[in-house]
Amino acid sequence: MDKTETITELIRPVLDAMAIELYEVKWLGSGKNRTLEISIMRPDGTMDLDTCALVSEKISELLDSDADLTDAYMLEVCSPGAEREVKDINSLRQMNDPYVYIRLEHPIEKKQEYTGEVTSMSEDSLVLSYRDKTRNKAVTIAFENIQFIRFAVRI
Numbered sequence: 001m002d003k004t005e006t007i008t009e010l011i012r013p014v015l016d017a018m019a020i021e022l023y024e025v026k027w028l029g030s031g032k033n034r035t036l037e038i039s040i041m042r043p044d045g046t047m048d049l050d051t052c053a054l055v056s057e058k059i060s061e062l063l064d065s066d067a068d069l070t071d072a073y074m075l076e077v078c079s080p081g082a083e084r085e086v087k088d089i090n091s092l093r094q095m096n097d098p099y100v101y102i103r104l105e106h107p108i109e110k111k112q113e114y115t116g117e118v119t120s121m122s123e124d125s126l127v128l129s130y131r132d133k134t135r136n137k138a139v140t141i142a143f144e145n146i147q148f149i150r151f152a153v154r155i
Contacts, residue, residue: 039080047079
């Protein structure tokens with residue numbers, strides 16, 4: 001088991017007790033400049049600074065007592081951000097018309113990228129409603145054709 005898996009197991013009970021979801025645990029930098037970044041969010045995808053600070057205090061105590069983390073590092077507890085990557089397509093099913101950016105493996109209608117609202121999903125695809133110049137359009141995208149997908153911010 002690597003260090004990120006150990007950390008995940010160690011902090012999971014604290015996050016579960018606070019009804020906070022773990023988005024990602026990753027190491028940044030190297031040597032004395034290493035940072036342990038722990039991204040968290042609420043089930044609805046939101047997060048605030050006060051909650052990040054509270055979680056940081058609680059898990060810092062656990063991490064300080066872990067014998068596997070003897071090297072120096074800085075702890076950063078943060079939100080994954082509004083434009084975070086969608087790591088699990090099924091998480092979109094729980095949301096009400098999520099707005100996303102999608103990059104495709106193979107173009108559809110000569111377009112490699114789409115930004116729009118997911119209006120429906122089936123077992124193997126999603127329907128994206130998007131704006132093309134002055135018209136509203138919809139496109140069906142097979143999950144296997146999605147190279148990358150993240151949440152987007154409406155402007």
